[in-house]
Amino acid sequence: MNVLLAEVAQATQRLADAGVPSPRFDAEELAAFVHGVGRGELHRVADADFDARYWEAVARREAREPLQHITGRAFFRYLELQVGPGVFVPRPETESVVGWAIDAVRAMDVVEPLIVDLCTGSGAIALALAQEVPRSRVHAVELDEGAYGWARKNVEGSRVTLHRGDALTAVPELDGQVDLVISNPPYIPLTEWEYVAPEARDHDPQLALFSGEDGLDVIRGLERAAHRLLRPGGIVVVEHADTQGGQVPWVFAEDRGWADAADHPDLNNRPRFTTARREVP
Template sequence: MTKANPAGTAGETLDAALRSAAARLAEAGVPSPRVDAELLAAHLLGETVGRVRALAFTDAPPPEGFSDLVAERAARVPLQHITGKAHFRYLELAVGPGVFVPRPETETVAQLAIDAARRTPSPKVVDLGTGSGAIAAAVASEVPDAEVHAVELSPLAYAWAERNLAPLGVHLVQGDLRTALGEHSASFDVVVSNPPYIPAEAVPNEPEAAEHDPAMALYGGGADGMELPAAAARTAARLLVPGGYFVMEHAEVQAPAVARLLAADPAWTDVRTHLDLNDRPRATSGIRRTVTDEPVREEPMASTRERMLP
């Protein structure tokens, strides 16, 4: 356990320090000030948040360095960069500068990929643009018989992904999601992707994202941010076996565009939009068309779209 802070206020208790920290973080605009204060204390103490809350009912002092970490968080440095870890589903991932911090809404996308993988014996799965490796790690840990691959272009993000994925036996490749895994064409049962998708002019409101998430992980290319999502869909069509499953995260406002993109491509059938835990359209999926359900070429595209969309 970390020793008490000798530089702190004489006689200050952990409870008082947490209250002061929460007020400071709230003033700085941090969305969950009390929880973040408790997480910082837990990080320094090497304890759980539950244990920190219990200690706050005693005369226990705050941990050494607590005020310094609170100051960092008040400057809107991401909590995960300060602690060096991010929680995603049942996992604790190593994260830091140079990698996109996984978001809770992406857990819904991971669940869709996991459900699809579980429907296939010994499935082969790939995560395109894996970042920290969050989705690939979730699939590997929750579908033990899966052969999981992951692709990441950024050298910095690749280093974090390697740290997270190596213990799970995931096959990690440093490469461009637009061209990667050429030797694996038509061999995957599930392709999942959370590609960069923010439009060029849409700077994130949160300082944690705008100032600390790498731009390479945010902006999807083009005025509408759709260049990389469209590329991920093309790669998925190349990599999947007939009947294989593709699911991709996107911004809620992009849901209609992504659905139209897949529905207009004869490679896809059964195009569906999926809501996240906040009931926002967060992901779109499609099934790689088989030869037997190839559409009639003379059929008008409008009626094809109407048939494919839910």
């Protein structure tokens, strides 16, 4: 075993002891980042080329700093995004939410679908939709100044139009025209602060995490925003915590102008997002 692989094995144990959920992956990803190679090429790094900065990176991850803040990048579907302090790091579970939305848009009889991503954060959702639905017109909205700065970097050169503003009142010029509204909003109840993983609680923006006593305050506001933006028959897709399954569809009730409200599971078969259709008069 060469020096780097031996160090990766030691780092894996250190990260596991620190409670990092994916110690082997993170140890390898940090090694690949420091040495400028792919994870599958670590065995090619010569002993003489071992970089002691690896242990600096491991120590940061051991302290539960997000892996993506250390490497400065996050992977989401087919994208590589710039991320760091001040922006919510996109999670793998959101990829299935976006996958459902992409299929729904492709099934629409619309030549150039109009899409709005509310609470865009890094811009991950908006960029994925723009990339995978090539003729779509995508708008993304972010309120937080720090997150907006990261989104601006990521959407540069793309077809995404970025707006800084409140998701609940933004882009009124699009009212009644939008085919799909999608959001990964804050949804953690304030009462669960102590149970949130350190990577999120101590490093993600609080604005992107917490939303009232039951976690649904922003989602209730998004319900009205989506109804305002969508055309009749348009679709809303909202991510939520798996513990909120069964609650969020009731926010999109028939007496508020919605039809077909339903929860959908993530890859672990846990309720992860709600969809609804704006009722056609």
